[in-house]
Amino acid sequence: MPRSLARRQFLALGLGGLALPTLLRGQQRATPAPKPVPAQADQLYDPNSLERRDAIVEETDNDATANEAEHRLACPCPCTLDVFTCRTTDFTCSYSPARHKEVVALVEQGMNVQQILDTMVARYGEEALMAPIPKGFNLVGYLLPASVVLGLSAILIAVLALRQRAAAVAAVATAPPGPHSRPGEGALTPDEIALVDRELHELES
């Protein structure tokens, strides 16, 4: 009896063992989605659907010197943003957090913004900056637009002044003598006469 029971138990175990993978597979199919169940309050229901960081924000992340420097440092990723903007916007970028750590370390060494920028340029070259250093050929970049505008303005002013002078000389040469040409004697001043002439001419045209 005990022997036969043992046999039955063995058989049952064997059948159960064979059926187990099928049963488990069926159970997996029936499960709607492999969502993790929160272990306790304050835990995310689905942590995999958003960015997670182990690090929490610290006060050094708000350091004014670091932030000012980071606004003037370019992120090496293809985002074309500065380090501060990239690390607080593009949360998939691994470069800007790394650069941020370097900047914070430099701030902790007591460096000011310019010293931080100089150090970063020494490490990574001028490409590390958001704007070229205003020296050498880069000065052309900074000064040319304003120089072009100023130069053309100077030319324009000179041309206008010459024309104005030529027009004044021509007006004096062709002005007929008469009461209106002497201010104070006529009813209208020369300016007023010129104004009326212009307006009449414009109305006629």
Place this chain on the structure above:
Amino acid sequence: MTLLGTFALWATALIALWGAIVAFSGQWQTRPDLRRSLTGSVYAGLGLMVTAAFCLWQVFAAHDFNVQYVSAYSSRNLPPYFLISAFWAGQKGSLLLWALVLSIFASLAQWLTARRHADLLPWVAGVTNATLLFFVLVMIVSANPFERLAFTPDDGNGLNPQLQHPAMIIHPPMLYLGYISATIPFAFAMAALLSRKLDTGWIHAIRKWTLVSWLFLSMGITLGMWWAYVELGWGGYWGWDPVENASFLPWLTMTAFLHSVMIQEKRGMLKRWNLTLVVITFLLTIFGTFLTRSGVIASVHSFTQSPVGWWFLGFLIVAGVWAFTLLYTRWPDLEPEAELESMASRESAFLFNNLLLVGIAFSVLWGTLFPILSEAVQGTKITVGPPFFNKVNGPLGLLLLALTGIGPLIAWRKASPANIRRQFFVPGGVFVLTFAMLFAAGMRNFSVVMCLSLAAFVFGTVLQEFYRGTRARMRMYAEGWGVALANLIARNRRRYGGYIVHVGILAYFVAFTGAAFRVDRQVSLKVGESAEVKSPYGWTYTFTHMGVSQYTALNRHVSAANLEVRRDGVKLGNLVSEKRQHVDAFDRPTFNPSTEVGLMTGLREDVYVVFESAVGNSEQANYRFTINPLVGWVWIAGCILTLGGLIAMWPGSGVGPKAANIDVGPQAGYAATLAGAGKS
């Protein structure tokens, strides 16, 4: 559908080729049938482009993922309204949109001015057909949106999450409308040069079309700024990115043209300059497309590097050489009819205004291309970002703002000292008063103080113009304030619409100064914890983290971080910033998680919250809080500018150049005219 779409592209190419050949051969001048055929080719191009566009939308709607473009930019679970914007999400579709819009404008040019500019329209058709041919050929050879894959994916890649925003449905078409409609003034300019009909008629047509382009471009740029602000999460709206610069460049030259064209209309001067501006504007629209599609400049907006960009460079060179050669050969026909008489005149102010606008355009172009130049000359790579552009363009922008106020105060031809004193007294006083008040209030940022003072000066100018004009109408016609003001605007829409545009521009400048006072703070908060941020206005904002809720929407898993916001202890409401993981119909992630900002907007400042990340698996959240002063004024400025532009371009406002000269309404800088006109 793809077969029909491809057929439509080929048919358009052949018809546009026919149209261009007929137009430039000049045979239509003696054969009316060819002339009719030319007009017909433009309308046929429109019909075929509409067919092609319909086919592309149809394959999007049918989720035909065997079509490479559909597979690349949509998915089964993409909300239907974003299937509209998926059309122009990639290079191929945007080229089709370009060709579609071009064919619409080309047809409108033929239809709206069929009688008025009958002599010019065949040439106009030639230019638009040649441009359309170029775009269609680019699609056929390099970027066919109907290209099929060798296999059919079970789902598409989906639309980039940042493009899944309502602004993306309207911003690109607006920008394209602005860009592409610049072809029509260019076509009219070329038509006038080709036909040697260089009287005032063509300039009138060009002015109207340029105003249309300018308005669309202004709206497109502002909508782009809005999208960047609310969607990208960096807290700004303009980053001097090459693509932004590419849209700004033609806007600047168009603005210059809209001012200098007035001198041509009133005095018959600057004809050569105006034609040059029209040509440069068109070339800049093509140049911008080359920049963004060739990969020569790194840009966050850039389409992938492709040979398409080099097609555009080729077209740019051909169009530029042709246009400037034509201009050179007609140079003697473009003699000015008058000469500048005085430095103190509206003409001179407009000249300096043009100089500054073109100078700023040069500066922006120079900065955009400087990395290439620097690498070629120095062999080192450099980045030219906002600090460079702000430093170089800031002073030029302030000068331009000053001229915005000065120009309308000076009389045409020559302003007398008395006239200048009278005109400048009030606005000048407003400027000095504002400057003193800001200084007394402790503001020491010179650029900001100057900008705000100049904005006040421009506003004073505009108010003075409206006040004087309204008062004159009240006296002359015994009208009430409201009626007089309405009639003043209605009787000279172009001029007063222009002043409203000036108010829009100064509102932009005021809004830009807010960036100098922006406050950022990053914090990490557990549920129930609070953080404080001090606003530039002295208020204290308290943000309390309420927790992170997670749920699934149509095509994304959403993690929404909720904050309670208080200002000086008074509850303002709750803000939600989200992380979105977009998925396809089979729940497979399609892109990296994206961020939706939480935004509380106001006239004085915006509260801008970004949920950066969760800490570990907990609901503890890393946030960035930004207090952004005056940003709301950018959108208000856009609305004011649009309103002014609409008033200025509203049909019926144009009374013709001569009529405009004898308008008895009160004129800026025309105090003497008013008196004379009143007596006569």
